[in-house]
Amino acid sequence: DSGVTQTPKHLITATGQRVTLRCSPRSGDLSVYWYQQSLDQGLQFLIQYYNGEERAKGNILERFSAQQFPDLHSELNLSSLELGDSALYFCASSVGRRGGYGYTFGSGTRLTVV
Amino acid sequence: AQSVTQLGSHVSVSEGALVLLRCNYSSSVPPYLFWYVQYPNQGLQLLLKYTTGATLVKGINGFEAEFKKSETSFHLTKPSAHMSDAAEYFCAVSDGEYGQNFVFGPGTRLSVLP
Numbered sequence: 001d002s003g004v005t006q007t008p009k010h011l012i013t014a015t016g017q018r019v020t021l022r023c024s025p026r027s028g029d030l031s032v033y034w035y036q037q038s039l040d041q042g043l044q045f046l047i048q049y050y051n052g053e054e055r056a057k058g059n060i061l062e063r064f065s066a067q068q069f070p071d072l073h074s075e076l077n078l079s080s081l082e083l084g085d086s087a088l089y090f091c092a093s094s095v096g097r098r099g100g101y102g103y104t105f106g107s108g109t110r111l112t113v114v
Numbered sequence: 115a116q117s118v119t120q121l122g123s124h125v126s127v128s129e130g131a132l133v134l135l136r137c138n139y140s141s142s143v144p145p146y147l148f149w150y151v152q153y154p155n156q157g158l159q160l161l162l163k164y165t166t167g168a169t170l171v172k173g174i175n176g177f178e179a180e181f182k183k184s185e186t187s188f189h190l191t192k193p194s195a196h197m198s199d200a201a202e203y204f205c206a207v208s209d210g211e212y213g214q215n216f217v218f219g220p221g222t223r224l225s226v227l228p
Contacts, residue, residue, distance in 0.1 A: 002157065043204065043218045090157055101165065102148050102208075103216070105157040 003027060004106035006091050012112045018079040021109045023091030025072055031055065031094045032074040033103060034066055038087040049074055050096075081113045116141045116207045118219035126225040133177075133192040135222050137205030140186065147188040148206040149179055150218075158204060164188065175199070200226045 003026035013019055025032050034046040045058035049068035060066075063081075068074040078085060088110050092103035121136040139145055146165045150158040162173025169181040179190045188205060205219040
């Protein structure tokens with residue numbers, strides 16, 4: 001157990017729908033990072049939050065959004081889902097606002113869009 | 115900016131043989147370097163990391179890596195492969211403790227043949 005908790009583990013939904021993925025960071029970590037992993041695109045950084053504020057943005061689509069709450073858990077919202085959004089979505093956390101010492105990853109949410 | 119290349123998207127070795135996974139990086143500042151492992155249907159787990167000090171770092175499960183500044187490399191090795199080592203391995207680089215960038219390589223899938 002890495003200490004980073006992601007729910008749900010699996011999600012199957014239809015095209016056009018909206019889903020919310022949840023992440024609780026490791027105790028004491030203030031930064032949360034979201035990554036998308038697909039077979040054709042590899043590991044793609046989506047977005048980072050630090051202590052409730054957006055810190056860095058990667059290849060995140062406009063249909064996707066995220067936030068970090070006062071208790072430091074984070075949610076990734078995916079809307080108007082397309083077949084191509086099927087992927088593993090990982091959350092990671094780190095102590096500081098910059099992950100220089102590395103990240104701790106959760107076990108991921110596997111999203112299947114049908 | 116940092117970048118990482120991993121030579122060989124797929125490497126196969128026989129059980130008991132040497133494992134060598136190659137990683138080369140580009141960084142304009144002294145890098146911090148990491149190897150992560152991803153077992154099937156799991157998240158990424160930190161295998162080992164180099165920040166400062168000794169250039170040969172030992173990680174979990176008998177893996178080690180050597181930072182070679184002159185070659186801008188951080189290759190991962192294990193003297194004797196086990197079947198349980200079959201996984202995806204990701205090299206990553208950051209620009210130090212207070213750096214802003216953390217970049218993953220494309221990954222190398224290791225297969226271990228009986």
